[in-house]
Amino acid sequence: xxxxxxxxxxxxxxxxxxxxxxxxxxxxxxxxxxxxxxxxxxxxxxxxxxxxxxxxxxxxxxxxxxxxxxxxxxxxxxxxxxxxxxxxxxxxxxxxxxxxxxxxxxxxxxxxxxxxxxxxxxxxxxxxxxxxxxxxxxxxxxxxxxxxxxxxxxxxxxxxxxxxxxxxxxxxxxxxxxxxxxxxxxxxxxxxxxxxxxxxxxxxxxxxxxxxxxxxxxxxxxxxxxxxxxxxxxxxxxxxxxxxxxxxxxxxx
Amino acid sequence: xxxxxxxxxxxxxxxxxxxxxxxxxxxxxxxxxxxxxxxxxxxxxxxxxxxxxxxxxxxxxxxxxxxxxxxxxxxxxxxxxxxxxxxxxxxxxxxxxxxxxxxxxxxxxxxxxxxxxxxxxxxxxxxxxxxxxxxxxxxxxxxxxxxxxxxxxxxxxxxxxxxxxxxxxxxxxxxxxxxxxxxxxxxxxxxxxxxxxxxxxxxxxxxxxxxxxxxxxxxxxxxxxxxxxxxxxxxxxxxxxxxxxxxxxxxxx
DNA sequence: TTAACATGGTGTAATTGATACACAATTGTA
DNA sequence: TACAATTGTGTATCAATTACACCATGTTAA
Numbered sequence: 001x002x003x004x005x006x007x008x009x010x011x012x013x014x015x016x017x018x019x020x021x022x023x024x025x026x027x028x029x030x031x032x033x034x035x036x037x038x039x040x041x042x043x044x045x046x047x048x049x050x051x052x053x054x055x056x057x058x059x060x061x062x063x064x065x066x067x068x069x070x071x072x073x074x075x076x077x078x079x080x081x082x083x084x085x086x087x088x089x090x091x092x093x094x095x096x097x098x099x100x101x102x103x104x105x106x107x108x109x110x111x112x113x114x115x116x117x118x119x120x121x122x123x124x125x126x127x128x129x130x131x132x133x134x135x136x137x138x139x140x141x142x143x144x145x146x147x148x149x150x151x152x153x154x155x156x157x158x159x160x161x162x163x164x165x166x167x168x169x170x171x172x173x174x175x176x177x178x179x180x181x182x183x184x185x186x187x188x189x190x191x192x193x194x195x196x197x198x199x200x201x202x203x204x205x206x207x208x209x210x211x212x213x214x215x216x217x218x219x220x221x222x223x224x225x226x227x228x229x230x231x232x233x234x235x236x237x238x239x240x241x242x243x244x245x246x247x248x249x250x251x252x253x
Numbered sequence: 254x255x256x257x258x259x260x261x262x263x264x265x266x267x268x269x270x271x272x273x274x275x276x277x278x279x280x281x282x283x284x285x286x287x288x289x290x291x292x293x294x295x296x297x298x299x300x301x302x303x304x305x306x307x308x309x310x311x312x313x314x315x316x317x318x319x320x321x322x323x324x325x326x327x328x329x330x331x332x333x334x335x336x337x338x339x340x341x342x343x344x345x346x347x348x349x350x351x352x353x354x355x356x357x358x359x360x361x362x363x364x365x366x367x368x369x370x371x372x373x374x375x376x377x378x379x380x381x382x383x384x385x386x387x388x389x390x391x392x393x394x395x396x397x398x399x400x401x402x403x404x405x406x407x408x409x410x411x412x413x414x415x416x417x418x419x420x421x422x423x424x425x426x427x428x429x430x431x432x433x434x435x436x437x438x439x440x441x442x443x444x445x446x447x448x449x450x451x452x453x454x455x456x457x458x459x460x461x462x463x464x465x466x467x468x469x470x471x472x473x474x475x476x477x478x479x480x481x482x483x484x485x486x487x488x489x490x491x492x493x494x495x496x497x498x499x500x501x502x503x504x505x506x
Numbered sequence: 507t508t509a510a511c512a513t514g515g516t517g518t519a520a521t522t523g524a525t526a527c528a529c530a531a532t533t534g535t536a
Numbered sequence: 537t538a539c540a541a542t543t544g545t546g547t548a549t550c551a552a553t554t555a556c557a558c559c560a561t562g563t564t565a566a
Contacts, residue, residue, distance in 0.1 A: 021272045022369055062341030062369060086339055086371050088315030116275055116315060118339050118369075168501070172424065187543075204545080205525065212523090222532095228542040229532035248421070440514075457516080458554065465552090481513040482561040 002135060010135065014110040018055035023093070023115040024066050025053040025155065026081075027162035028074065030126035031179045036145040036195040037126065038159065039073065041137035048152040049143070051159065052134075053117070066120045073140060075130040080123045080178035084165040085158075088116040092154045121162040123178035145195070167197060174215050174244045177236045185223050185231035186210075213249060215241045255388060263388065267363040271308035276368040277319050278306040278340075278408065280415035281327065283379035284432045289398040289448040290379065291412065292326065294390035301405040302396070304412065305387075306370070319373045326393060328383040333376045333431035337418040338411075341369040345407045374415040376431035398448070420450060425501045427468050430489045438476050438484040439463075468494045 002010065028039035028051075040049045054069035056062055063081070070079050093115040131140040143149060151159065169175065176192055190206045210216065217237045222230035255263065281292035281304075293302045307322035309315055316334070323332050346368040384393040396402060404412065422428065429445055443459045463469065470490045475483035 019274045019367065019369070021274055056341070056369070058367070059343045061343060062339065083339055086315065086336055088309070088371070090312045090314060114272065114311070116272070116309070116369075116371075118341070168425070171501075172421070185543090202526075203543085204527085207544090209524085222543095224533090226542080227534050228540085229544080231543055248424070438514090455555075456514080457556085460515085462553085475514095477562095480563055481511090482515080482563095484514055 011110045014055065017057055018110070019058060020110075021114060021116055022056050023053055023117040024056065024062065024069055025051045025087070025117045025119050025158050026066060026070055026073075027051055027119065027121040027159050028070065028129075029121065029123050029162075029166065029179065030129060030142055031192055031195065032126040032142070034191050034195065036192075037142040038145060038148075039129070039131060040141065040143050040149065041073075041133060042139040042141075042149075043152060044136060044138040046152075047150060049149040049155075050137075050152040051155045052140075054134075062118060066118075070122055073132055073134070074124060074128075075132065076124060076128055081120050082122075083118060084121050085119045085161050086116060087119060087154060087158060089154070090114055092117070117158070119158050119162060121166060123175065125178065125181060127181065170196060172248045174213060174241055174249065177238070177241055180236075183219065183221075183233045183235050185233060187231060189234070213240075213244060215244055264363045267308065270310055271363070272311060273363075274367060274369055275309050276306055276346075276370045277309065277315065277322055278304045278370045278372055278411050279319060279323055279326075279334075280304055280372065280374040280412050281323065281382075282374065282376050282415075282419065282432065283382060283395055284445050284448065285379040285395070287444050287448065289445075290395040291398060291401075292382070292384060293394065293396045293402065294326075294386055295392040295394075295402075296405060297389060297391040299405075300403060302402040302408075303390075303405040304408045305393075307387075315371060319371075323375055326385055326387070327377060327381075328385065329377060329381055334373050335375075335422075336371060337374050338372045338414050339369060340372060340407060340411060342407070343367055345370070370411070372411050372415060374419060376428065378431060378434060380434065423449060427466060427494055427497045430491070430494055433489075436472065436474075436486045436488050438486060440484060442487070466493075466497060468497055 030037045030039065039052060041052060042049050052069060052073040054065065054072075056065040060068075066081050067077075067079060070081070071077060093113075126142070129142075131142065133140040145163075148159075166175075170193070175196075176189055179192055180189060186207050187203070189210065190201060190203065193206065194201055215237055216234045219233040219235060221233050223233055224230050279292075283290045283292065292305060294305060295302050305322060305326040307318065307325075309318040313321075319334050320330075320332060323334070324330060346366075379395070382395075384395065386393040398416075401412075419428075423446070428449075429442055432445055433442060439460050440456070442463065443454060443456065446459065447454055468490050469487045472486040472488060474486050476486055477483050
C-alpha cells in the first residue's frame with residue numbers, strides 16, 4: 001500500500017510524463033496444461049482484480065507503450081499484440097471503491113480524470129512469463145478462464161470483447177505460434193483451439209484442416225512419456241505462418 | 254479562411270470543451286452509379302484533402318462523438334459506424350504545411366498537441382448525404398476511390414486501413430444495407446461487392462451465394478427503363494440481416 | 507418489323523471442401 | 537500379456553464452390 005507521500009510523487013510524475021486521458025489495457029492470454037489463462041492483477045485496496053494496463057509516454061507510439069507495459073508485467077520482450085477495441089464511455093474510468101481516489105485533491109489526481117482506453121490482446125507462451133505486480137497490486141497471476149475473479153471498472157467487458165475478437169480471428173487467421181511451445185503434438189494444438197472456442201472438435205478433421213493450411217512442419221520425433229501411444233511432434237512453419245497471417249486463411253469472395 | 258481573432262476564440266473554446274490528445278477520424282464510404290466513393294474535405298490553406306474528423310466532448314461517449322461529427326458533415330442521423338483502428342504515432346499529427354500552426358503561440362494552439370486518433374468507418378446511402386464543409390475546409394465532396402487526391406497528415410494510411418478492414422469484413426459479415434437504396438437489383442448489389450473488392454465476380458455464383466445467406470427479399474417488380482432485360486428488384490430482409498451481422502456468415506471452426 | 511445485341515434469369519456437371527464415421531497401431535499398466 | 541486409452545490413417549457421404557450453357561427480354565438500328 002502506497003503512502004500519501006508516495007502517491008503524491010507518483011501522480012506529480014505521471015501527469016508530467018504521460019498523455020492525459022489515454023490509457024492502455026491488455027488482455028494477456030496464455031495456455032498451460034490444457035487450460036486457457038489470462039494474466040490479472042489483484043488490487044491491494046479491494047477484492048477486485050484488473051487487467052495489466054498503463055499509460056502512453058508523451059512521445060511514445062502507442063504500440064511501443066503496449067509492449068513496454070507488458071514487458072513490465074511479464075518480462076517478455078517481443079509479444080504478439082493486437083489492438084482490438086477502444087473503450088471510451090465517459091464513466092468507464094470512475095473508481096468507485098478506490099481508497100486512493102480521496103487521498104488527494106481532485107486536481108492533482110492523475111487517475112481521477114476520464115480515460116479512453118485502447119484495448120490490446122496478447123498471446124504469449126505461458127512458460128516464458130514471470131508475472132510481476134505493479135504499484136497498485138499485491139499480486140499478479142494467471143487466472144483460469146473458467147474461474148475468473150471479480151473485475152474492477154469495465155475490465156470484464158474488455159476481457160469479454162478480447163475473447164470474442166480472438167474467437168472470430170480464429171476463423172481467418174492462424175493462431176498458436178505465440179501460445180504453444182516450440183514443439184508440440186497435434187492433440188495439444190487441438191486442445192488450444194477447443195479451449196479458445198469452448199467446443200469439442202473432431203480429432204481427424206481438425207488434423208486434416210490444420211495441415212491443409214500448410215503452416216506446420218511434421219518432425220521425426222514423437223512425444224514419449226505419456227501413458228499412451230506416442231504422438232508426433234510438430235513445429236510451426238514460420239514462413240507460411242506469417243504469410244497466412246497477412247493473407248488470411250480461407251478466402252471468402 | 255479564419256482570421257487570427259476567430260482562431261483564438263475557436264481554440265480557447267476547443268481546449269475547454271474537448272478532451273486533449275484524442276481525435277476521431279472517419280472514413281465515410283458511399284456508392285453511386287457503380288462507383289465506390291469516400292467523403293473528403295479540401296483544406297482551405299493548401300492543396301491537401303482530409304477525412305471528416307473532430308474531437309470528443311468532455312463528457313461524451315466516443316461513439317456519440319463519431320455520430321455527432323458525421324451528422325455535421327453529412328446531415329445523416331443514424332449511421333452505420335464501426336471502429337476499426339487507433340492511430341497513435343507521436344508524429345502523425347504534426348501539421349507540416351499548415352498556415353494556422355504559426356498564427357498562435359504553441360501553448361494556446363489546441364491543434365498543435367499530439368493526437369491519438371480513433372478511426373471509424375461508415376457506410377452510408379449516397380443520396381441521403383449533404384456534404385458540408387467544416388471551419389477549415391472550403392469544400393466537402395465525394396471522391397471516387399480510383400481518383401483520390403493528395404491526403405493531409407496520415408489520412409492516406411487511415412483510409413487504406415479502413416478499406417482493408419472493410420474488405421476483410423466482407424468475408425464474414427453482410428454488407429450493403431447501408432450502401433444501397435431501399436430497392437435494388439442483383440447486378441447493382443454485385444457491382445458494390447466488385448467495387449469494394451476491386452475484382453470481377455461470376456454473376457450466377459454471386460447470386461446463388463448471396464441468396465443462400467437469406468438476407469434478401471425478392472420483390473415482384475422489375476427495374477424498368479434500362480436498355481436491356483428488366484431485372485428483378487430486391488430489398489434486404491432486415492431481421493435476417495441483423496442476425497447475420499451478429500453471428501457472422503460462414504462458420505469457421 | 508425485325509434481327510442483332512446486350513443484359514438478366516435459371517440450371518447443371520465437375521471439382522473441391524466439410525463432416526461423420528471405422529479400424530489398426532502404439533504405449534503404459536493391471 | 538491382455539487391457540484401456542490414445543494416436544495415426546483412411547473412406548464414404550454430403551454440402552459448397554466453380555465453371556460453364558442456354559434461354560428470355562427489352563432496346564436499337566437496319
